[in-house]
Amino acid sequence: MTKTVDVVVIGGGLAAMKSAVTAAKSGLEVLIIVKRNICSGASFYPMMDMVACQSSTGVPAEDAEYLAEILDCSLGMADETMNRIYISTIRDRVKEFPEIGVTEYKLTEPKVACFAVKARPTYVWSDWIKIRKNMRAIIDSTPNLNIMENTTVLALLKDDERISGVLIKNDDGISSIACKSVVLATGGMGDLYKYNLNTSDVSGDGQAMALAAGAKLINVEFNQFIPGFVRPAYKTVFRETTVPYMEKFLSPDGRDLLAEILPDKSEREECLRLRSKHGPFTHRTIARYFDFAMMRGILEGSYEEQGFAINYKPEIADDESTFVRPYYNWLIREHKVDLAKDTVYIAPFYHAANGGVLIDHNCETSIKGLFACGEVSGGIHGADRQGGQSTGSCLVFGYLAGKNAAEYAQGQSVGKTVDPKEALNSTFVGSGNLEPEYITNKIRNIMFKHGNVMRSEEPLKNAIAEIKTMQEDYAPLKYMEGDNAKEAFKARNFLILSQALLNAMLNRQESRGSHYRDDFPNTDPKFERRFTVSLSDGKIKVESEKSV
Numbered sequence: 001m002t003k004t005v006d007v008v009v010i011g012g013g014l015a016a017m018k019s020a021v022t023a024a025k026s027g028l029e030v031l032i033i034v035k036r037n038i039c040s041g042a043s044f045y046p047m048m049d050m051v052a053c054q055s056s057t058g059v060p061a062e063d064a065e066y067l068a069e070i071l072d073c074s075l076g077m078a079d080e081t082m083n084r085i086y087i088s089t090i091r092d093r094v095k096e097f098p099e100i101g102v103t104e105y106k107l108t109e110p111k112v113a114c115f116a117v118k119a120r121p122t123y124v125w126s127d128w129i130k131i132r133k134n135m136r137a138i139i140d141s142t143p144n145l146n147i148m149e150n151t152t153v154l155a156l157l158k159d160d161e162r163i164s165g166v167l168i169k170n171d172d173g174i175s176s177i178a179c180k181s182v183v184l185a186t187g188g189m190g191d192l193y194k195y196n197l198n199t200s201d202v203s204g205d206g207q208a209m210a211l212a213a214g215a216k217l218i219n220v221e222f223n224q225f226i227p228g229f230v231r232p233a234y235k236t237v238f239r240e241t242t243v244p245y246m247e248k249f250l251s252p253d254g255r256d257l258l259a260e261i262l263p264d265k266s267e268r269e270e271c272l273r274l275r276s277k278h279g280p281f282t283h284r285t286i287a288r289y290f291d292f293a294m295m296r297g298i299l300e301g302s303y304e305e306q307g308f309a310i311n312y313k314p315e316i317a318d319d320e321s322t323f324v325r326p327y328y329n330w331l332i333r334e335h336k337v338d339l340a341k342d343t344v345y346i347a348p349f350y351h352a353a354n355g356g357v358l359i360d361h362n363c364e365t366s367i368k369g370l371f372a373c374g375e376v377s378g379g380i381h382g383a384d385r386q387g388g389q390s391t392g393s394c395l396v397f398g399y400l401a402g403k404n405a406a407e408y409a410q411g412q413s414v415g416k417t418v419d420p421k422e423a424l425n426s427t428f429v430g431s432g433n434l435e436p437e438y439i440t441n442k443i444r445n446i447m448f449k450h451g452n453v454m455r456s457e458e459p460l461k462n463a464i465a466e467i468k469t470m471q472e473d474y475a476p477l478k479y480m481e482g483d484n485a486k487e488a489f490k491a492r493n494f495l496i497l498s499q500a501l502l503n504a505m506l507n508r509q510e511s512r513g514s515h516y517r518d519d520f521p522n523t524d525p526k527f528e529r530r531f532t533v534s535l536s537d538g539k540i541k542v543e544s545e546k547s548v
Helices: 014-024 060-074 081-096 128-140 206-211 240-245 259-260 265-275 290-298 316-320 325-335 389-410 420-429 436-450 457-472 480-505
Strands: 007-010 032-035 051-054 122-125 147-150 152-159 161-169 172-179 181-184 223-231 246-250 306-310 345-355 354-356 370-371 529-535 540-543
Touching: 007 014, 007 161, 007 389, 014 032, 014 147, 014 181, 014 389, 051 081, 051 389, 060 081, 081 389, 128 147, 147 161, 152 206, 152 420, 152 480, 161 181, 161 420, 161 480, 172 420, 181 206, 181 389, 206 354, 206 370, 206 480, 206 529, 223 290, 223 325, 240 246, 240 265, 240 316, 240 325, 240 370, 246 259, 259 265, 259 290, 290 306, 290 345, 370 389, 436 480, 480 529, 480 540
Parallel strands: 007 032, 007 181, 032 147, 181 370
Antiparallel strands: 051 122, 152 161, 161 172, 223 345, 246 306, 306 345, 529 540
């Protein structure tokens, strides 16, 4: 018998927690479905020392300046109304931290966030274990809020043009859950890349399922890449605040990377000064050569396995500021890495998506009853995004998605139930002999090389063609029984989502913020428009966003 609930929330991070708790306040039955465990995803990444959330002041003139900064940073790609909502409500959402188990957080000294101009209120927290324990207690004490962990959602189910349920896989096998509304809060897509600063469950499931169900993506050519540790302490986040103490930045064979790539060698100090102001790559200033140096080395050789060497001045051990001292101490305590003494090796790592599933100002997609929030959603951010706003958006739009999904569900009856086998046959198509693990590993390498900091036409076209060929030689239904089902599902999603990203990157023939085209290195005014990506009859389509 098919299980029936009112609202399904898919995901285990901040956005999922916020939307689930908010929806449960309506009195409806809410079910959280998590691929692994609650308190997962980018917000709880274990190789990161803390999470930051940027807030507003509530002073009208200062909030107007904040909005102008965000829109300037986005280079015309962010939704102004959504950012007005963010600025006007983030203070309320911060006060509600305890509702999702975040009880130990603090306001730091004023900080200028990545890509910001002025310092604004910034909250930080880091005790993942305690937050997880707190959130479990919240779920256990809320009668109409339940959770299914270690469960993969395979597909979104529809009754005509509205959401009617989800197809799931766990230890009990494959089954369906009927519901009135769904909130996608599955996070980003880091696992699509060989090097990423996410856990492996952050793999773009929500984006791929939304495309397959008929929803659109927006701004998916804009993704953040941040240097990360290749060794020691693989996949540790590199803090840009340590750049002023850098003494050497060398290739594995000892060459000075910046000296080789900077057009004007006298700009070295300015390049490093600007690179110390933001974690993610942007093409907008000469700081881009820091990231170009690594990427060119990777494209011309095989340096990604070794990384690029950084040695720090001993004085870094004496810095007492909030965004250096805790990081320095954390590396010593958790990873036995002393930046004052040890050489670290870095490379460009995928960090976060600035785009995702297209939603309206109520967080609803083009499919009735399907809502999205957090990193899986798109439109809030633009070509670049200010630091701390992604976390804050999980709270602001997690609240809105949960509230609106519950309100929608209250006016709906449950749609028709779907036989799991029928759903599988209509959702997972294809024929061939490629193994799922071969596909996922191949796509990770393709995306790392050709969908990274530097992009150009021929490599993008070749990558798309190679992935299409794999798709034609893959039959996911062959692997949908037993232990291989989840990997088969991931491979199918990788095939869909990688093509969506690469086609969006190919379509934008300019450089804008986090999107850099080596063959179109300048920003072109005629591309100051957003593009959506859709999937129809197995084909990816990129087109200009329609006015609303």
